[in-house]
Amino acid sequence: MTYSPSLRPVLAGLSLTLALGACQSDKKPEAAATADAATAPATLTDGTWRGVLSAQGQEIPFLFDVATAGGKPTVTLRNGEERLKLDEITSAGDSTTIRLGVFDAALVVRADGEDKLKGSWVKYDGKEPYRVPFAATKGEQQLFAVAAARKALSFDGTWKVTFKGDDGETYPAVGIFKQTGTDVTGTFLTTTGDYRYLAGQVDGANLKVSTFDGSHGFLFTAHNGPKEPIDITKEYAPNTLFGDFYSGKSGHETWTAVRDPTAKLPDANALTGMKPGQKKLDFKFPNIFEGGSISPSDPKYRGKVVVIQILGSWCPNCMDETNFLAPWYEKNKSRGVEVIGLGYERTADQKLAAQKLLKMKQRMNIGYDLAVAGIADKEAAAKSLPQLAQVLAFPTTIFLDKKGEVRKIHTGFSGPGTGKYYEAEMADFNQTVDKLLAE
Incomplete structure (x- = not known):
């Protein structure tokens, strides 16, 4: 999903976005925190913590677990059933930096008394770091307070x-x-x-x-x-x-x-399409590895079914789709299918964009090709793929048949947090590929 500052899915930008307040300089955490990552920072003690982002006069709480093995700490974010493991943790002086997975962001914290932390959530993918104040208390395991005497209504x-x-x-x-x-x-x-x-x-x-x-x-x-x-x-x-x-x-x-138990959205396969008279995509973007390029007309893709993923390393919905696509590709590539990831990043610096996408490729074990396609803007993405009528979302998934013609464009992605909708998404994806392979 793409979230703009107003978080309206039909507008440009990404959410779906966060960032935290600071407790040190604007330098990137890898430059500011140079201590041995294998040394457990004293500020992070094992157990469950309740973190709070403070913004717009509101508290945005979340839970995370700290576990230390061999002197090396690991932080695990908890969102419902989701567990996000963070293992890039360094310290310098009294400051600890927790890199936030594939995202160009970090929690930068220091101790604030016994079993308390304070600091910032910082995003580095803009022109200036985006900061939101952060605090955490160890031992609290409920996100929001509930008055014991009040009967809870059912929102189920x-x-x-x-x-x-x-x-x-x-x-x-x-x-x-x-x-x-x-x-x-x-x-x-x-x-x-x-x-x-x-x-x-x-x-x-x-x-x-x-x-x-x-x-x-x-x-x-x-x-x-x-x-x-x-x-x-x-x-x-x-x-x-x-x-x-x-x-x-x-x-x-x-x-x-x-x-409304029958509530549903418009068909995600019918929200966008090709411009009149257009059947194929014609692009050539630089590979994330210096010196190469990627085009659907390359010999590697000829005569195969090709899935094109419009994504960004900053996009959590894109990460959900990639968590499905990466292992799916390894299991199915021998059937005559390829995947191309077109990365649209929050920087016009091609080298920096390639570095962000390479980190995503390495951390998520992506075996398919990734290209640097442009900046993270839906209008810019549409201009870079002029045969498309529009780009409404990151991610967008495009299916090409063996002749290289566009047969389906799927807008957005319903991730594993949606339950049965995710299962339906996977079934539709597999049915589409199976049909194209059978032709």
């Missing part, structure tokens, strides 16, 4: 959702929540992807869920419809919700929802 189920930006623009979504007592997990699906793994609590008639994946810090709040009479001492399931969506330092939208 499927919801038809409309998000509205501060400029009045709207877009549709489907909310799916699973509630056990006061604990809730779920996500929102949109036409360009999903908001990934969300988790939180219900406090009476109020819902709060959040997530932090290293690239995004999201908080969704909601309450039941104000015109509905309720008695929170009794079982009650609201049918209308009113809420707010906060992202990082400035992203804000409101949202409304009605309970």
Whole structure:
């Protein structure tokens, strides 16, 4: 999914975006933290921590675990069922830097008393580092406070959702929540992807869920419809919700929802297409390895089914798709299918963009080819692929048949946090490839 500052999927930019406040200079963490990574920083002690990003007058909480083996610490972010392992951890002086996976971002922290941390979440992929203040306390394992005397309403189920930006623009979504007592997990699906793994609590008639994946810090709040009479001492399931969506330092939208088990989005395979008269893509982009280039007309791809992935190393939805595509490619490449990843990065520096994509390739064990295609902007991406009518989302997946003709364009990606929608996505992908291979 692509998130702009207003996080409207139909606009350019990426979310779905986070960043943290600082506790040291603007230098990149690898330059600022030079201590041996095998030495466990004293600030990180084993156990579960509750971290909080402070932005827009809100707290965006998340949980993480610290475990040390052989003197080397590992941090694991927890978002619902998701576990994101972070093992690039260094220290210098009283400061500890935790690199956030493939993203050009870090948590930069130092001790703030016993079993407490303070610092910043910093994103380095813009012209200036993007910072949001961060604090953490060891031992706390609940994201949001719940008043014990209040009866939790049921938000469980499927919801038809409309998000509205501060400029009045709207877009549709489907909310799916699973509630056990006061604990809730779920996500929102949109036409360009999903908001990934969300988790939180219900406090009476109020819902709060959040997530932090290293690239995004999201908080969704909601309450039941104000015109509905309720008695929170009794079982009650609201049918209308009113809420707010906060992202990082400035992203804000409101949202409304009605309970609807049949809610669905427009067909992701019909949102974009080729320009009239166009059947093939014609591009030649530099390989991430210096000196090479990639084109669908290269001998390697002729006569094969080719899947083209429009992605960015900054994009969590792209990471979800890549986590599927990388092992899928290894299992299926012998069948006569290839994958090309076209990387659109948050820098115009081709060498730096290649470095970001190479890191992604190495950390995610990507065996297919990656190219530096341009900057992370949907309009720019569409211009770089002029045969396309438009590019609405990162990721976008394009299927070419054995003649090199475009047969399907799939907008967005419903990741594993969407449950049955993810399973349907995988089934549709495999059916499409099987059909093209059989021709």
